[in-house]
Amino acid sequence: MDHLVAMRLFVRIVELKSFSRAAEKLELPRGSATQIIKQLEARLGVKLLLRTTRQVRTTVDGELYYARCAAILTEIDEVEAAFSQAARQPQGRIRINMSSSLCRHILIPALPGFCDRYPDIVLDIGVQDKQIDLISEGVDCVLRIGELRDSALVARPLARLEQLTCASAAYLARYGTPVRLDELAQHRTVDYISASSGRSIPLEFTLEGSIEYRSLPASVAVNNGDAYVAACEADFGIIQLPTYHVRTQLEAGTLVEILPDHRPPPLPLHVLYPQNRHLSQRVRIFVDWLGELFAKGV
CATH class of the missing domain: 3.40.190.10 (Periplasmic binding protein-like II)
Structure with a gap:
């Protein structure tokens, strides 16, 4: 058994949670992966991996061995890279x-x-x-x-990405431009749905050093930044996002910043x-x- 190959295979199995995918990444025959790990465990005298039909996970010993192997392999790769043409x-x-x-x-x-x-x-x-x-x-x-x-x-x-609050010029012409936070009650927003939580993200405004959150009614909800801007351009309401995303529309006047004294905090x-x-x-x-x-x- 090549100990270095076995260590690399073990590390890839832990990271990919798959014997077959790890063997594919290392260009090894799929049937060899199981045998190599069995030989490694026999040599070490401990069980490293627990394998079921649905998942692969490490034992306590396997977790410790993974951390040491990952560090050793990093050192080896860095030494080789320092002397290679690719470096x-x-x-x-x-x-x-x-x-x-x-x-x-x-x-x-x-x-x-x-x-x-x-x-x-x-x-x-x-x-x-x-x-x-x-x-x-x-x-x-x-x-x-x-x-x-x-x-x-x-x-x-x-x-740290500066943010702003904006709406389309046509929307503001129809519903008016809010100049105070309490005037937001008369307005609508485009809901942005968080990809991680699945929940709508409320609007944020800075006021005297603190942050105020406002949830407005919405007819459209999206989970993508480009769709968020497109819905705003289609006059569906107020949005908040990093300035870089709408710089062109702001310069053209199709979107207009509102409540500049209460910008949301940078991201x-x-x-x-x-x-x-x-x-x-x-x-x-x-x-x-x-x-x-x-x-x-x-």
Whole structure:
């Protein structure tokens, strides 16, 4: 038994929660995965994995062994990368995930500069507003807007995104422009449904150093940023979102900011990646580039 192969296989099984997917990732025959793990457990004298028809999970010993293996393999990969040609000329594929609005308005317009600098790196961009499991889906890093809940992920702060409240010019012409928070009672909103909780997110306003929440009636509810803006442009009511998402409409006058003295608080933006997975040089380069990009402001 090749001990290094066994360790890599064990780590991938734990991360992917699947013998067959781990074997596929390591280009091993599927039938070999079970035999290799049995040999590893026999050599160590402990049970590492509990396997049923529906799931694979670690034992207490398996969890401890996984943490040590992940650290050892990271060290090995970093040593090899330091002396490889790839370390001097970054190449390969990076799988990333982010919201559609962030991708369309911020990342894609800036990507030509990254690709010119690193022509041998290929970016595989997944676009969705719903949060994903990085490890099980094989994603290298994600960009997330809002407060974080994933304690198992390494989070690097990138920016604090300024927000505003706005509505279409046609909607305001019909219903009037509120200048005080108490005037919101006469207005409507577009409900934004949280992908994580499935609940409508209330409007937030700053008032004398605190935050006030307002829930207004709505005829339309969406769970996607682009649909949220489209519903506002179709005169369905008031919305709140990061300024970058509607900058073009604001400049054209089709959308109008309201209650500028009571803007919602800024939203934190982070790039996240698993703490127990080796962060390849190409992913480090991309994460550093994101830091440079958002340091310029959005």
